[in-house]
Amino acid sequence: MKSGSNLERVITAGQFAVTAEIGPPMDANPEVVIEKAKVLKGYADAFNITDCQTAVVRISSIAAAVLVLREGLEPVMQMTCRDRNRIAIQADLLGAAALGLKNCLCIAGDHQSFSAAGRLKGHPGAKNVYDVDSIQLVNILKIMRDEGRQQGGDPLKTRPQFFIGAAWTPLGDPIEFRPIRLGKKAKAGADFIQTQGIFDVEAFARQMEKVRNLGLHEQTAILGGIIVPRSMMMMKYMNQNVAGVSIPEKLIARMAKAKESAGADKEKAKQLQEEEGTKLAVELIEQVRAIPGIKGVHVQAIEWETQIPEIVKRAGLYPRPSAPA
DSSP states (O other): OSSSOHHHHHHHHHHOEEEEEOOOOSSHHHHHHHHHHHHHHHHHHHEEEEESSGEEEESSHHHHHHHHHHHTTOOEEEEEESSOHHHHHHHHHHHHTTTTOOEEEOOOOOGGGGSTTTTOOOTTOOOOOSSSOHHHHHHHHHHHTTTTTTTTSSBBBOOOOEEEEEEETTTTSSGGHHHHHHHHHHHHHOOOOEEEEOHHHHHHHHHHHHHHHHTTTSSSEEEEEEOOOOOHHHHHHHHHHSSOOOOOOOHHHHHHHHHTTTOOOOOHHHHHHHHHHHHHHHHHHHHHTTTEEEEEEEEOOTTTTGHHHHHHHHOOOOOOOOOOO
């Protein structure tokens, strides 16, 4: 075992893994994270703690991960390249390991211009760092864990024992390059991969065929990303603005039909769209699970974490298995 984390044990045992996402709040209230943890406990094998997603200031991923850990859940701390140079990154990784964290997802991070979306002012003028990219970050963590040295060469007496994760956007442009980029992350040391949200399952299946032909599904555990759509407008926004998210028109039409069936009743329209979104998420889980080479799913119910238990149950993924020690 590389880390001894529950997620690693589940995947190593050949069980279908489930991870879910917890978004920290934009203020210093720990109860928001704690309440989400209580709702989600037992419904996934590990829980991603986002690192200032959409470049909006929130409770840090490390702090929120420790709060989740105290509630008996296993966190997957996210670490972005956007906000830290290699010194700060490695310092945070050592600190996270010292606090008992065992999983880390290495990502580039949303561009700071995203922070001004919608009603938020954000920090669109903030300077990004990107001292290293996400592939280099994966390799830095692997060297710290497996070779016992910092990126600069200094030795580590006590190594951080992380199960190392990375993100993959299988349907991003240029699409033909995506399997190659996945291969680079696997070679750099990614133990598991969480993909961008998948709606076009047929296109994703074609990408997975290329992945299998390259043998990458045997080098790293791929977890298909499932974003839970809450409304027609959310689906249209993601389809138009979120890189790598491609939503077939027939799925948007399904949500539109649910909304229209409520007539002028706004509350009913909201409820019907949320129910349709839940059904769609369950269907996507089932379809993605059937693709050879997929080792699990990563469920993202953005600011709607309370719906994850229902989705996991409907998908037949509850109760979660007890991974062998």
